[in-house]
Amino acid sequence: MTTLEKKGSDGGGSSSQEAAARRGPAGPGRFMGGQGTEKSKDFKGSGKRMLGLLKRERPLLIGVLSLGTFSVAASVAGPKLLGDATNLIVEGSLGKAFAGYSSKAEAVAAQHGKGKGKVADLLSSVDFVPGHGMDYSAIGTVLLWVLVVYLVALVFGVFQGRLAALAINRAVFRLRQDVEAKLSRLPLSYFDKQPRGEVLSRVTNDIDNIGQSMQQTLGQVVNSLLTIVGVLAMMFWISPLLALIALASVPVSVVVAAKMGKRAQPQFIAQWKTTGKLNAHIEEMYTGHALVKVFGRQKEAAEIFRQENEALYASSFKAQFISGIIQPAMMLVGNINYVLVAVVGGLRVASGALSIGDVQAFIQYSRQFSQPLSQVASMANLVQSGVASAERVFELLDAPEQTADPVTPERPDELHGRVAFEDVSFRYDPEKPLIDGLSLKVEPGHTVAIVGPTGAGKTTMVNLLMRFYEVSGGRITLDGVDISAMTREELRSGIGMVLQDTWLFGGTIADNIAYGADGATREQVIEAARAAHVDRFVRTLPDGYDTVLDDEGTGVSAGEKQLITIARAFLAQPSILVLDEATSSVDTRTEVLIQRAMARLRSGRTSFVIAHRLSTIRDADVILVMENGSIVEQGNHDELIAAQGAYHRLYQAQFAQAVAEVD
Structure with a gap:
């Protein structure tokens, strides 16, 4: 399609009605009773799929694991080295204190003789030499090694964090690409049924939350698991008994984390769903703020915002509070374990074991052992929040797509613009037929005007031609080729479209006009602008064609925006032209000029003109009168007036309305 516009909603009104029905009433009380708790559809499956985003980063993940292993190994070696330094200090102190004895055995025997059995047991567990004081050289060497291993742990940890950040950002980068590609493959019906703010929330907030959750958990989880393994090995090496005591806290920690996490997960689901609803409401109220003020609905809009904001507050508070309890509970379990280790360890020292x-x-290791368990538990809220967002993004990625383009597409040998509808049927809702058995042939270069009451199916007919929707039955051909056998790009590249709802993007006026034709020169842009009577008002602007517009077209009137979109169609020079109430926002004098310009533009092109003002289509080659999805009359203006049928009634109604307005 050479000219992009927002989709009109004639005949397809049922789509917006369905969306409104699905979203529910927009008045106060919509969220009365509080935000419902929702369960994750597949927490494990979504979590695995979220981790699956990292599959393509295996080399980096291997690097993260390797560096983490070295970093943790160095960190785990630190307490043992500090224990050796403590032993050297104790040995030096005892050697100085028992300098009067010739040997350790004599000192131990002397303590037994004095009835101090526990002191003797303690002395027997220490390798000291009476008369030898502190070996400061040996102590300094050990402390230097402690410094080295901790520096090594730091360096490896920094590089590990860098690789983890690189892997995660690459994965999120690809996820954004996948979502962007998915949006281009989704049918128009998907966007009809989804609030724009909800879609934007999934594409922005939820993907950002996935990235942050993975960034804050992946490296830490790896280090925590490696730390648990390394510390556990050292604990069993030092004392199997104390290690078993430390392990006794693990089942308790797992049960506590699982119970709390199970209660928190539904709240995170509700939190992100409510975030999407709130974003949808804000987006609607912001884009329609003028309409809200005109009809005095500020209080109602503010009330809906308050209710949705309170619902988000409630679900967020519950999610964060419940998950926040996990870490203090784990710390309590860790402290109890610490006390048990200290008491039993003291008794073991007293006994000389x-x-x-x-x-x-060992006491340091017990702290290191409980710390990663607490860290993993404290990350439960991040993991649950990330999985909740991932589930919403995966729902979008799994949404049904429009039918794929044929592998071996067909195309007309030469595009003339002969269009045929052959027994075409279509329905938005399977239970409510809209178009049934529509047949029509349009010769190249002819102008076909489509008139009828709102909801008759006029815009739907054009949407089927553009393949915005697929026909339910029959087929549509372009120069004898079924359009379903053509690629959408090939089909739309020869069609220019101007809709009643204008669409401009952020950029200059020249850029907006040139959007429909790649590589258009400034001279061609100005020529198209003159043909569409855009040049006259652009010259009055301070920056002329370089005037920057935002996506709302601020700074130009509704009629001027429509003229810019018409100039876009002029520049594209399409083979088929579709005009859906393309002059509805311009004044009568300009409309006459535009009609003359369009007559030149339509010359030699097949044109479909949807119009409510019948005076604008008197010179059409064929006028189709549609009612309830069917063509009830067709012919030129004079023939249809003479037939005294539906077209005559429409014409007379407009004429009577005009007379009434004059009176």
């Missing part, structure tokens, strides 16, 4: 340095190292 362990050295003081080993117990000190």
